Amino acid sequence: MLYTSDFNTTDSQLLTGATMDYGDLDAVVMESTYANEDHSERSELEKRFVESATEVVEKGGIVLVPAFGVGRSQEMACILTAHHFEYPIVLDGMAREASRIIMNYKEFLRDPKLFMNAMHSVEWVEGWRDRRKALKTPSVIISTAGMLKGGPAAFYVSKIGKKANNAIFLVSYQIPGTPGRELLDRGICTIDGKVRKIKALYEHFEFSSHCGASQLKEALRKLGGKPKVFVVHGDEGNCELFANWAKSELGLNAVAPKTGDTFEV
Structure with a gap:
């Protein structure tokens, strides 16, 4: 199981971008802060x-x-x-x-x-x-x-x-x-x-520590296995938007859970 927390796959001057090489996964809890927009280059x-x-x-x-x-x-x-x-x-x-x-x-x-x-x-x-x-x-x-x-x-x-x-x-x-x-x-x-x-x-000047929409999508594409995806840490619309994209484009079982929801993996 992978819990991304806040992450960015782009190198900054201070830190190396996050890697998504974790082998096959059963589940991923993924942020969606900027699921509806990309950052400047x-x-x-x-x-x-x-x-x-x-x-x-x-x-x-x-x-x-x-x-x-x-x-x-x-x-x-x-x-x-x-x-x-x-x-x-x-x-x-x-x-x-x-x-x-x-x-x-x-x-x-x-x-x-x-x-x-x-x-x-x-x-x-x-x-x-x-x-x-x-x-x-x-x-x-x-x-x-x-x-x-x-x-x-x-x-x-x-x-x-x-x-x-x-x-x-x-x-x-x-x-x-x-x-x-x-x-x-x-x-x-x-x-x-x-x-x-x-x-x-x-x-x-938006020096964000979060992935933009394109990076979020690419990160999920790179994950091994067919993990269940729990989309969190975003406006309700962003969570739903990204979960729906993961279902329609990648065929993954993806949800935007509400507070108090319970799931079995």
Whole structure:
């Protein structure tokens, strides 16, 4: 039996894509977060992100990159390093401690040398003096929290958001009701109970840790045996959509179970 959890078969700068070579299976529990859409081609997305960041910094601005502390922050630092970004990169928030831990297990990464180069290239924020200093220099600031719900990123957005020559590049999914989603939808951000109109450029770059629709389908095609498929972790419509595709196209016994449903394998 295979339980996929969240997975992506595409290599990132940080991690090798998931393999689907598990031999013959009786059952698979599979996510379906993006069962109805595909992502942008990864290399093109990286190129666009770095070019956009470079343009802002070269005009004297600061780019805030709110990112999850584990994985996404390190990925963004690796992307900038891999593309030879020539300007300061600042790392703040829980991403600092997570990065220190990952450095002790770098052999599990796709390119340990790239990761270590990135970690040695970034400027590590160690306190408020460093934060205030970071706001005086054109740079990219990578900081938690990824949805702007807290952490140093909330402080940074209250400062960086005031100037039109700055930018806020969101690189994670933004759940409805979060300050990050509010920014994307309405151009405002509620920080510490205060609604702030954001003058800075803001843009969403979808560096997803999930497979897109085409990858989900290809992953299921590659599985051995004729497993029963349980489609989970998606909007109800996505779960049903993918289960129906697996039945009609692959001839598999596929279901989108409801909470509390019981099955025998």
